[in-house]
Amino acid sequence: MYAKDGETYFIVDAHIALWDARPENRLNIHGKQFIDCFYDYHRNLSPDSELWSYEEFLYYGGERLMKDLFTDGHVDHAIFQPARLGAFYRNGFGQTEEAFALASRHPGKLTYNHCWDPRFAEDGLARLRRDAERFQLKGAKLYTAEWFGDSRGYRLDDPWSYRCLEAAQELGIRNIHIHKGPTIRPLDRDAFDVADVDKAATDFPELNFVVEHCGLPRLEDFCWIATQEPNVHAGLAVAMPFIHSRPRYFAQIIGELLYWLDENRIQFSSDYALWTPRWLVERFVDFQIPADMTEYPPLTVAQKKKILGLNAAAMYDIPVPAQCALAEPAGV
Amino acid sequence: MTPDTLEHRAHRALDRVVDPELDEPVTDLGFVRSLTVDGAGRLTLHLRLPTSFCAPNFAYLMASDAKDALTALPGVTAVTVLLDDHHDSETINRGLAADAGYRVTFGPEAEQDLADLRRTFRRKAHAAAMERALTRLLRARPGLSEQALYDIVLGDLPDDDVTRALLRRRAATGLGVAPTDAVLVDDAGRRPAPADIPLRLRRARSTRISIDGNAHFCRGLLRTRYPDATADRTPGARDATRRRHVS
Numbered sequence: 001m002y003a004k005d006g007e008t009y010f011i012v013d014a015h016i017a018l019w020d021a022r023p024e025n026r027l028n029i030h031g032k033q034f035i036d037c038f039y040d041y042h043r044n045l046s047p048d049s050e051l052w053s054y055e056e057f058l059y060y061g062g063e064r065l066m067k068d069l070f071t072d073g074h075v076d077h078a079i080f081q082p083a084r085l086g087a088f089y090r091n092g093f094g095q096t097e098e099a100f101a102l103a104s105r106h107p108g109k110l111t112y113n114h115c116w117d118p119r120f121a122e123d124g125l126a127r128l129r130r131d132a133e134r135f136q137l138k139g140a141k142l143y144t145a146e147w148f149g150d151s152r153g154y155r156l157d158d159p160w161s162y163r164c165l166e167a168a169q170e171l172g173i174r175n176i177h178i179h180k181g182p183t184i185r186p187l188d189r190d191a192f193d194v195a196d197v198d199k200a201a202t203d204f205p206e207l208n209f210v211v212e213h214c215g216l217p218r219l220e221d222f223c224w225i226a227t228q229e230p231n232v233h234a235g236l237a238v239a240m241p242f243i244h245s246r247p248r249y250f251a252q253i254i255g256e257l258l259y260w261l262d263e264n265r266i267q268f269s270s271d272y273a274l275w276t277p278r279w280l281v282e283r284f285v286d287f288q289i290p291a292d293m294t295e296y297p298p299l300t301v302a303q304k305k306k307i308l309g310l311n312a313a314a315m316y317d318i319p320v321p322a323q324c325a326l327a328e329p330a331g332v
Numbered sequence: 333m334t335p336d337t338l339e340h341r342a343h344r345a346l347d348r349v350v351d352p353e354l355d356e357p358v359t360d361l362g363f364v365r366s367l368t369v370d371g372a373g374r375l376t377l378h379l380r381l382p383t384s385f386c387a388p389n390f391a392y393l394m395a396s397d398a399k400d401a402l403t404a405l406p407g408v409t410a411v412t413v414l415l416d417d418h419h420d421s422e423t424i425n426r427g428l429a430a431d432a433g434y435r436v437t438f439g440p441e442a443e444q445d446l447a448d449l450r451r452t453f454r455r456k457a458h459a460a461a462m463e464r465a466l467t468r469l470l471r472a473r474p475g476l477s478e479q480a481l482y483d484i485v486l487g488d489l490p491d492d493d494v495t496r497a498l499l500r501r502r503a504a505t506g507l508g509v510a511p512t513d514a515v516l517v518d519d520a521g522r523r524p525a526p527a528d529i530p531l532r533l534r535r536a537r538s539t540r541i542s543i544d545g546n547a548h549f550c551r552g553l554l555r556t557r558y559p560d561a562t563a564d565r566t567p568g569a570r571d572a573t574r575r576r577h578v579s
Binding site: 029030033034036037040041043044045150152181182183185186187188189190191192216217218219220223224242245246249252253256259260295 | 353382383384385386387388389417419434438440441442443444445446448449452453456534535537538539541542544545546548549552553555556557
């Protein structure tokens with residue numbers, strides 16, 4: 001919870017991770033390349049005061065996560081969105097057991113979403129059913145650029161993807177977070193293209209599709225499908241830290257999202273541990289569209305409250321204290 | 333570097349190799365790590381990208397375009413292009429050395445060549461260039477409504493870098509470049525009805541914001557990854573018509 005200028009904001013960090021990228025967990029050079037890429041994101045977009053050492057960044061553990069999010073970070077509730085990366089890391093990148101144990105100890109603060117991979121086919125479907133029951137899943141995180149044997153990615157409109165989405169719908173897993181990456185088969189296509197989300201969103205109208213980093217680097221394609229599909233939402237992972245390094249670009253992203261979607265379909269996240277939430281929350285509450293950008297209306301307090309927490313709270317049925325709620329509730 | 337040396341000509345040739353996604357030359361982006369020439373006309377080019385996980389298809393496109401541009405230079409006897417520090421470096425470098433082409437290089441992962449991918453991003457580059465030109469015109473003429481952009485032709489635009497960039501993108505996508513040609517057209521050269529213009533312009537704007545944002549992010553990441561990285565060209569030698577900083 002964060003209070004400023006007489007307003008109280010309920011904060012949901014809708015995309016966090018508990019990862020382990022230490023050398024002993026890496027399977028190959030790609031494990032190092034992947035975490036180095038993350039660390040460069042962290043170094044490039046963080047204020048100097050928020051920089052972590054490389055060692056800290058490789059693994060930080062549950063205790064530090066709780067402190068960074070809930071003690072220091074103003075966060076009321078956070079949602080794990082794990083990436084497995086089984087081709088790069090021995091025990092996976094996202095630490096399933098550790099994160100789930102932490103969420104089980106703090107059910108009011110943490111929600112554990114799990115991941116699936118349609119390329120496991122029948123075995124994967126069986127696994128998805130077991131996982132849904134064990135983790136009591138409300139949502140899932142899909143990384144479409146995950147490597148799997150000779151395959152280096154899949155699409156959301158592949159036949160086995162549809163089988164998994166059908167199962168998810170049946171199992172009550174309503175919130176599908178999609179993260180696009182650079183590899184996919186066939187490699188001749190644009191791997192970041194979000195057209196497959198468009199198809200799936202049309203065919204599964206009961207599911208919510210949260211496109212992480214709001215489709216970046218394909219913001220325009222994402223905005224276009226989101227105007228047409230009411231169950232497509234924007235996750236602000238990776239987009240948030242531009243508020244520091246490139247505030248005018250950040251204003252354009254928020255301005256475009258509010259224009260093409262609406263204020264009920266945008267969710268804050270720090271993408272922890274890529275960035276920490278405290279400074280992002282504080283900066284966002286203080287943020288305003290620059291006066292010379294007349295193409296975008298100013299951001300309202302109600303919009304900021306929805307983006308920072310009320311939208312994700314509505315999607316995940318997270319109770320919101322009365323003093324943080326709006327007269328007109330956020331909708332999903 | 334004196335103007336007539338092979339090294340100088342090689343750098344100028346690389347100025348024409350663009351990142352198809354960012355629509356900027358690899359030399360401006362700092363993607364050229366080093367270029368060496370020996371006395372026998374053999375060139376060795378090292379390319380680098382902002383992350384190990386930059387999309388391999390774009391990486392291959394740039395590297396093979398660079399090899400083609402260098403091979404075409406008179407006086408060149410051999411060209412080696414190496415992509416450094418990428419998750420697919422080994423595959424791509426092997427393919428480039430053998431002139432294997434995209435489909436052989438990536439084997440079962442490739443279905444077609446990369447022509448469609450290139451076309452997609454040429455269309456986006458055109459939409460962005462069109463939006464820059466028209467937004468600039470709207471700012472310069474406060475009385476001009478968005479719908480009135482229907483009647484604006486290329487000859488109405490000022491003779492400046494933004495217009496020249498638009499003309500280059502139009503030529504690359506096969507659109508007309510005559511002074512009487514309408515500025516506001518879709519990918520196929522069709523003019524939208526005046527009532528549809530505001531939405532068309534908004535879409536083009538989101539494309540422009542996306543491209544500009546990605547270009548800035550990639551430059552920033554490259555500098556984080558390689559702290560010595562700057563554009564590899566000497567200031568002043570640059571093509572004065574080139575758009576360099578956008579925000």
